[in-house]
Amino acid sequence: KLVFTDLDGTLLDLKSYSFMQSIEAIEKLKSAGVPVIFCSSKTRNEQEFYRESLGIRDPFIVENGSAIYIPKGYFKQSIPYNTYVTGDYEVICLGKSVDSIRSVLLAKREQLGLNFMMYEDLPPEEISMLTGLDLKSARRAKARDYSETILRGSLSESFYTAIDANGFRSIPGSKFETVISKYANKGKAVEILIELYARENDDLETFAIGDSQNDAEMLAAVDNPFLVQRPDGEWAELADVTAQGISGVGPKGWVRVVDLILN
């Protein structure tokens, strides 16, 4: 079994970004030897914080499918993709550099006379105020490699057309929008990891848990897709995939899905 999971509003409480409610279920997955693979809009630094806090050592997918971080030696066989090494990881990159994204955003903001703000424009203190992340977490969120989050201000139809023409797309998250390369994709990243696990494990059964539209591609890539409830009690309406709706908002639903997976 393999579990792919979103973080904000899924494993983490959407408001406090806390993992307290999920700890026990994570321990059960670890004891059962089931990999817990984060797949989120969060950065490497943010996800490393949660991996270290929770003692998770499995690969993880950052910035909405922009890159897959695989601990060195995690797979016995060598990885049949272009990779680069950073720290203790081999990285498969599907996205584009944050610098290229930010420079297109800057140019389009100017040309189209828009007034949106992105992380790059703001000190961590202000990001912290706007997101509810604590200051250290705001710094980890600002340290992006392959995407940029737009925090406030209006975006126009012409904005979306312009970024599309430059090879980018905007992904609506639980609270904000994040601009990534068109070729970055949570689903593609999940498929690559499934293929790597499948070389070493027979009869894999795959699961994914999310809470919003930005999880659709991940959910479409697994055998058993689940959606947890959002704070308003609704389940996200996904365009191209049907997922089983589980009762329980965020981590409350997450814990229920883990019980289903293990029983």
Ligand code: 2M8
């Ligand atoms: C952004 O991600 C959330 C996730 O759905 C969003 O778009 O609403 C990203 O910048 C992420 O790195 C950050 O931790 C989060 C904070 O709410 O916002």
Ligand code: MG
């Ligand atoms: Mg989410």
Ligand code: MG
């Ligand atoms: Mg997310």
